Amino acid sequence: MLQYLAAIVFIDNKAHMSAPATTPVDETQLLSPKWRDDFPILSEEVGNGRPLVFLDNAASTQHPRQVIEAITGVYERDYANVHRGIHTLSERSTELYEEAREKCRTLLNAQHFHEVIFTSGTTASINTVARSWGDANVGPGDEILVTIMEHHSNLVPWQQLAARTGAVLRHVRMTWDGRLDMQSLDELLTERTKLLAVASVSNTLGTINPIAKIVEKAHAVGALVLVDAAQSVPHMTTDVQALDCDFLAFSGHKMLGPSGVGVLYGKEALLDAMPPFLGGGSMINEVQLDTFTPAELPAKFEAGTPPIVPAIGMSAAIDYLHNVGLDAIHRHEQQLTRYCYERLEDTDGLCILGPEPKHRAGIVSFAFDKIHSHEFAQVLNDKFGVAVRAGHHCTQPLHRVMGITASTRASFYLYNTIEEVDHFLEGVKAVQKMFAPRQRTSKRRKPDE
Amino acid sequence: MGRRRGRLGSLASVRWTAAACLTRASKLAPRASPMPSDEEELYQDHILDHYEDPFHRGHLDGVTHAHADKNPLCGDVVKIELQLDDEGKIVDLYFDGEGCVISQASASMLLEEMYGKTVDDIKMFSAEDMLKLYGPRLTPNRQKCCLLSWKVIQGAIHSPVDGEK
Ligand SMILES: Cc1ncc(COP(=O)(O)O)c(C=O)c1O
Numbered sequence: 225m226l227q228y229l230a231a232i233v234f235i236d237n238k239a240h241m242s243a244p245a246t247t248p249v250d251e252t253q254l255l256s257p258k259w260r261d262d263f264p265i266l267s268e269e270v271g272n273g274r275p276l277v278f279l280d281n282a283a284s285t286q287h288p289r290q291v292i293e294a295i296t297g298v299y300e301r302d303y304a305n306v307h308r309g310i311h312t313l314s315e316r317s318t319e320l321y322e323e324a325r326e327k328c329r330t331l332l333n334a335q336h337f338h339e340v341i342f343t344s345g346t347t348a349s350i351n352t353v354a355r356s357w358g359d360a361n362v363g364p365g366d367e368i369l370v371t372i373m374e375h376h377s378n379l380v381p382w383q384q385l386a387a388r389t390g391a392v393l394r395h396v397r398m399t400w401d402g403r404l405d406m407q408s409l410d411e412l413l414t415e416r417t418k419l420l421a422v423a424s425v426s427n428t429l430g431t432i433n434p435i436a437k438i439v440e441k442a443h444a445v446g447a448l449v450l451v452d453a454a455q456s457v458p459h460m461t462t463d464v465q466a467l468d469c470d471f472l473a474f475s476g477h478k479m480l481g482p483s484g485v486g487v488l489y490g491k492e493a494l495l496d497a498m499p500p501f502l503g504g505g506s507m508i509n510e511v512q513l514d515t516f517t518p519a520e521l522p523a524k525f526e527a528g529t530p531p532i533v534p535a536i537g538m539s540a541a542i543d544y545l546h547n548v549g550l551d552a553i554h555r556h557e558q559q560l561t562r563y564c565y566e567r568l569e570d571t572d573g574l575c576i577l578g579p580e581p582k583h584r585a586g587i588v589s590f591a592f593d594k595i596h597s598h599e600f601a602q603v604l605n606d607k608f609g610v611a612v613r614a615g616h617h618c619t620q621p622l623h624r625v626m627g628i629t630a631s632t633r634a635s636f637y638l639y640n641t642i643e644e645v646d647h648f649l650e651g652v653k654a655v656q657k658m659f660a661p662r663q664r665t666s667k668r669r670k671p672d673e
Numbered sequence: 674m675g676r677r678r679g680r681l682g683s684l685a686s687v688r689w690t691a692a693a694c695l696t697r698a699s700k701l702a703p704r705a706s707p708m709p710s711d712e713e714e715l716y717q718d719h720i721l722d723h724y725e726d727p728f729h730r731g732h733l734d735g736v737t738h739a740h741a742d743k744n745p746l747c748g749d750v751v752k753i754e755l756q757l758d759d760e761g762k763i764v765d766l767y768f769d770g771e772g773c774v775i776s777q778a779s780a781s782m783l784l785e786e787m788y789g790k791t792v793d794d795i796k797m798f799s800a801e802d803m804l805k806l807y808g809p810r811l812t813p814n815r816q817k818c819c820l821l822s823w824k825v826i827q828g829a830i831h832s833p834v835d836g837e838k
Contacts, residue, residue: 599773
């Protein structure tokens with residue numbers, strides 16, 4: 225499979241080389257650049273006075289003033305621990321914290337308020353399910369299904385679960401162009417499958433996976449579905465009831481919010497039946513010296529002091545996203561992505577990872593046959609002020625399957641512009657030129673050579 | 674004498690001791706330096722020269738000591754083979770690997786520097802010396818690329834290959 229995919233990836237590049245047709249940008253689909261004014265960091269200069277072009281949004285996003293002010297506002301006026309005191313500040317903090325939960329419920333269109341569990345992020349959400357639901361429901365011979373395009377945080381917890389329980393981990397393949405192979409999914413889904421863990425959007429390929437269809441197939445054999453929605457919730461409308469997924473995870477820091485907070489959504493009946501994972505304060509109803517009874521949802525899964533201020537910051541971020549409009553954000557990113565994709569794809573020796581623009585979100589990763597991604601990231605930063613990600617983006621197995629160790633990734637958000645994409649493309653060309661072989665003949669050889 | 678070889682071949686068979694090396698490097702690595710100062714060119718001509726036309730890249734036939742390691746963050750790989758005599762003198766040395774310009778050029782520079790020297794010279798050669806040898810100031814993340822070959826050569830002197838004492 226390794227050679228197969230690696231070969232195809234590079235052939236794909238050649239196949240496209242003769243047809244560098246570009247689609248004109250649909251200006252009506254672009255967001256107004258006025259939103260940029262809300263982001264103080266976007267006027268920063270990096271590397272000797274170059275204006276920052278931030279294209280590392282899949283790793284983490286920047287913060288509008290509204291979020292920063294919400295955070296400082298709590299600290300200046302309302303901060304205390306939640307659910308503990310009967311004093312004014314504790315009540316204010318608790319109210320803001322629970323209001324954040326309601327915002328998340330609306331964002332996901334979850335049926336119930338208490339189906340939203342605050343965690344420290346996507347990784348913690350997935351681990352909670354693997355530990356709590358997994359340990360209670362998975363046994364020897366059972367199968368857990370993941371896909372080869374998963375982020376390490378939606379792969380390692382399942383490897384650990386399999387090791388603990390004797391379950392078998394199976395991997396859904398992808399098609400030659402980096403989409404989920406539905407035939408492979410059909411083959412692997414059996415009555416032995418207990419759970420399918422899948423990303424809604426691949427953080428490396430940008431592929432948008434057809435979650436509703438996947439859930440339907442999984443449910444048909446009685447398997448549950450966990451959606452790693454870290455790369456979709458911030459960029460498009462999500463409706464967990466329409467998707468009918470059983471669990472869904474995302475992080476605040478990828479959607480204009482602070483780091484340290486994320487959400488685990490789970491269907492009420494499942495969360496109710498699951499044992500608590502972390503033990504401690506808040507998650508209990510009553511504690512005896514030898515025993516405890518767990519609290520009701522959602523507290524049952526929120527042991528200890530939760531990420532109070534990050535959750536309130538995320539709440540402001542959700543307001544902001546609703547204000548801009550998630551559908552509008554998606555359309556804007558589609559324009560940027562297509563623009564970037566079509567101009568990169570006719571570059572000699574360059575291979576874009578993943579499918580055509582119509583199947584992808586605002587992420588474009590590429591590999592060069594001769595130039596390491598480090599060089600791109602370094603020169604783009606130092607000479608162009610462009611921040612991109614270089615490396616494996618926490619998807620080592622996916623890179624290995626494609627026959628590469630690293631790639632360069634540009635990822636967009638609502639504040640990025642066509643001009644910024646142009647600047648990035650100009651940088652890519654410059655890097656190519658800079659590292660082109662120059663038939664150097666060595667002046668350094670030792671006398672014995 | 675060594676024979677030159679383009680790409681990475683038998684690296685997979687070499688023992689990885691990444692964890693041990695990483696702890697050591699983090700202890701030895703100098704304090705993080707600030708961002709490269711005004712326009713300091715990371716990719717100076719002599720560095721690109723080492724990258725494109727490296728010193729002693731390939732395989733060494735009379736190898737007595739060898740070690741390989743990778744930088745798990747970015748997939749840079751370096752393997753170094755040494756031929757040491759009984760007095761601890763470096764008779765010859767070769768490297769092979771794959772990765773970014775900094776990781777490969779620094780390996781070439783290190784080998785050129787150590788050619789004809791002794792095991793003691795390798796031991797005395799600190800992480801700071803390595804960064805100085807490379808030249809342009811590097812951010813902490815890129816220092817890892819530069820120090821990979823340095824870690825590998827430090828490991829190699831303690832790693833006799835099978836059949837050697
Ligand atoms: C698809 C995907 N899943 C999971 C994660 C992990 O998120 P976090 O680091 O916030 O837990 C990320 C981001 O790094 C991601 O892109």
